[in-house]
Amino acid sequence: MVETKKKTVITLICERAVDLDREMDEKGVLKDAPDVRVIKFPCSGMIQPLMVEAALKAGAEGVIVCGCQIGDCYYREGNKMIRERLLGERPPGLKKTVDRRRVVALWLSRLQTKRFISEAKEFVGHLQTLNSITEGK
Amino acid sequence: MVMQKLYTDPLNKVTLWLEHWTNVVATSKYNPFYYHGALPQFYLWVLFLSGLLLFAYYIPTIDNAYASDRLINAWTSVDYITKTIPFGAVFRGIHRYAGDAMVLTILLHIARVWFTDRYRQYRWVQWVSGVVLLLAVLFIGQTGYYLVWDERSLLLTRMTVSAFEALPIIGQPLKEWFINGKEITNLTLSNYLFIHIGLSFTLLFGLWVHYVRMARPVITPPPVVNYVLVAIILGVVAMFPIQSGVMAQLTQTPTTFEIDWFYLWPYWLMTKMSLGFFWLLMIGATALLTAVPWFVRSKPVEAAEVVLTKCTGCSLCDKDCPYEAIEMVPAPAGSRFKLLATVKTYRCSGCGLCVGACAFDAIDLPNLLDSDVTNQIKVAAQ
Amino acid sequence: MSNRDRFLPIILVLIFAAGCLGMTFMMPWAELGLFTPSIPGSDFGLQLAKSLHISELLSPAIAFVNSNFSYLKDDVNAPYYVYGFFMAMALVSAAIGIAVIGRQDAEEKTVLPLK
Numbered sequence: 033m034v035e036t037k038k039k040t041v042i043t044l045i046c047e048r049a050v051d052l053d054r055e056m057d058e059k060g061v062l063k064d065a066p067d068v069r070v071i072k073f074p075c076s077g078m079i080q081p082l083m084v085e086a087a088l089k090a091g092a093e094g095v096i097v098c099g100c101q102i103g104d105c106y107y108r109e110g111n112k113m114i115r116e117r118l119l120g121e122r123p124p125g126l127k128k129t130v131d132r133r134r135v136v137a138l139w140l141s142r143l144q145t146k147r148f149i150s151e152a153k154e155f156v157g158h159l160q161t162l163n164s165i166t167e168g169k
Numbered sequence: 170m171v172m173q174k175l176y177t178d179p180l181n182k183v184t185l186w187l188e189h190w191t192n193v194v195a196t197s198k199y200n201p202f203y204y205h206g207a208l209p210q211f212y213l214w215v216l217f218l219s220g221l222l223l224f225a226y227y228i229p230t231i232d233n234a235y236a237s238d239r240l241i242n243a244w245t246s247v248d249y250i251t252k253t254i255p256f257g258a259v260f261r262g263i264h265r266y267a268g269d270a271m272v273l274t275i276l277l278h279i280a281r282v283w284f285t286d287r288y289r290q291y292r293w294v295q296w297v298s299g300v301v302l303l304l305a306v307l308f309i310g311q312t313g314y315y316l317v318w319d320e321r322s323l324l325l326t327r328m329t330v331s332a333f334e335a336l337p338i339i340g341q342p343l344k345e346w347f348i349n350g351k352e353i354t355n356l357t358l359s360n361y362l363f364i365h366i367g368l369s370f371t372l373l374f375g376l377w378v379h380y381v382r383m384a385r386p387v388i389t390p391p392p393v394v395n396y397v398l399v400a401i402i403l404g405v406v407a408m409f410p411i412q413s414g415v416m417a418q419l420t421q422t423p424t425t426f427e428i429d430w431f432y433l434w435p436y437w438l439m440t441k442m443s444l445g446f447f448w449l450l451m452i453g454a455t456a457l458l459t460a461v462p463w464f465v466r467s468k469p470v471e472a473a474e475v476v477l478t479k480c481t482g483c484s485l486c487d488k489d490c491p492y493e494a495i496e497m498v499p500a501p502a503g504s505r506f507k508l509l510a511t512v513k514t515y516r517c518s519g520c521g522l523c524v525g526a527c528a529f530d531a532i533d534l535p536n537l538l539d540s541d542v543t544n545q546i547k548v549a550a551q
Numbered sequence: 552m553s554n555r556d557r558f559l560p561i562i563l564v565l566i567f568a569a570g571c572l573g574m575t576f577m578m579p580w581a582e583l584g585l586f587t588p589s590i591p592g593s594d595f596g597l598q599l600a601k602s603l604h605i606s607e608l609l610s611p612a613i614a615f616v617n618s619n620f621s622y623l624k625d626d627v628n629a630p631y632y633v634y635g636f637f638m639a640m641a642l643v644s645a646a647i648g649i650a651v652i653g654r655q656d657a658e659e660k661t662v663l664p665l666k
Binding site: 195196197198199251252255256257258259262391392393394396397399400401403404406407410 | 620623626627628631632633634635636638639640642643645646649650653654656657658659
């Protein structure tokens with residue numbers, strides 16, 4: 033049976049991290065990686081683990097969380113907060129049922145657009161491998 | 170907003186570029202730009218410790234009415250520290266150059282805070298207290314130069330007295346406070362010592378105000394950075410040993426001095442203009458510097474709002490708020506929970522960390538509801 | 552992880568640790584005046600080095616100090632300044648050695664542990 037469902041990767045990114053404005057169209061889809069949809073926050077610290085769970089439950093293949101370089105958050109601690117929440121070191125955390133292989137976090141400065149694109153493509157490839165492993169079973 | 174686009178954005182880009190290449194070499198863990206406030210704080214500790222050791226042997230008197238090889242006054246006590254106490258000269262050098270390093274790192278701190286737009290709106294207390302701290306540090310450093318009581322100290326004292334005398338009404342009382350009497354006596358030097366040490370401890374109170382609106386302020390660089398900071402001072406001490414000038418004699422009138430640009434630049438200005446204009450410049454520049462947070466207008470922050478019906482008083486938003494803008498208060502009578510979160514709107518930055526911390530959907534940024542964002546995510550995922 | 556990624560940090564750390572220890576070793580000799588023999592009272596350093604048969608080993612360091620710190624020739628505090636200089640070198644060497652390993656902690660990418 034041919035798989036017709038569209039595979040999406042949701043990116044939750046803060047406004048001051050990697051500059052993706054020129055890389056995405058009006059719908060928030062990355063030109064270089066059309067599977068990836070971008071949603072912006074004032075700070076990565078605003079991202080709730082519930083949002084990551086909601087994305088995966090609604091059908092996303094994976095979630096990329098992106099904030100500024102650790103130590104450079106404009107609001108001081110946002111990226112540290114979401115990082116600790118994702119790692120389970122700070123409440124609230126991700127539910128145990130969430131597949132951790134489908135979540136990755138990046139901490140990049142505004143200038144590192146190329147790095148983000150290459151990490152995003154690598155993540156999409158990694159997710160495809162995961163899918164083929166699970167489908168092959 | 171226009172001014173910001175015109176000059177801050179390019180400066181921000183330059184800063185980001187410098188930080189990017191520093192990250193490539195040192196990684197974000199050791200990047201000194203990310204510890205821009207902690208660097209001057211560290212040099213303050215170096216100054217306290219080295220100053221304490223110098224204070225043990227320093228004598229605040231000016232007596233030199235007779236020449237004697239057993240003469241004991243400020244100049245000879247500093248000479249004793251420099252020439253007789255083992256490592257005395259090194260600690261004197263550390264104290265002097267850590268002072269210069271402190272002004273340098275404060276200037277870099279001011280530059281980064283300004284270039285990366287971290288001084289406006291809810292951050293105004295940090296900026297204004299910073300201006301006060303800068304003025305205090307400059308004045309403390311100047312008193313350090315008076316304490317040696319060489320010819321430079323005498324000239325600087327006399328120049329300061331003329332500068333104060335040029336002020337209307339408060340000039341004469343200020344002069345008499347400064348030299349602790351109507352003439353330069355032993356009391357003058359003990360006043361300088363009191364200012365130098367007393368005002369240094371007052372810096373700690375000023376720093377409390379500077380830090381009070383930040384949770385977990387970053388005030389300690391990692392040890393690796395601290396080792397390099399100390400190494401820089403020791404290296405400069407070995408390359409440029411400190412010498413005192415000739416002992417001050419009240420009967421002499423020295424006319425030139427070697428300038429330390431970090432602290433003594435106001436004295437250079439005094440030689441370039443009338444004293445009246447000098448004070449206008451100093452007071453005007455200070456007022457301008459203090460008003461900097463209000464130069465650039467932008468949209469007011471829409472503070473977070475607690476949804477009172479959903480708040481369970483778990484305190485996670487209070488713990489996570491980087492600006493101490495959330496306070497837990499006792500919940501009203503009849504509530505199931507003990508505590509209730511409240512937002513101090515004047516401290517709120519609109520960052521949303523409280524929203525990220527809340528598992529009960531009980532706090533929101535009014536212009537960006539997390540329920541809206543979650544719906545947006547669900548739609549995008551399909 | 553390639554062999555280079557695995558072993559280069561360890562080799563670098565060993566080099567910088569050796570540098571730190573070497574500079575630290577120089578510090579007490581500097582205080583004893585070994586590198587600044589023209590200062591009165593500094594012959595204790597030279598005598599001690601000769602009796603321990605290491606004065607040849609330390610002669611490159613003596614030459615280095617003599618050429619780079621010649622302005623301290625008549626300064627009674629020369630031993631202490633040179634001590635401070637070697638301490639600065641030891642601190643920098645230690646800092647680089649620690650940073651070589653410590654920088655591996657820094658994250659630009661966080662992958663969540665599966666457990």
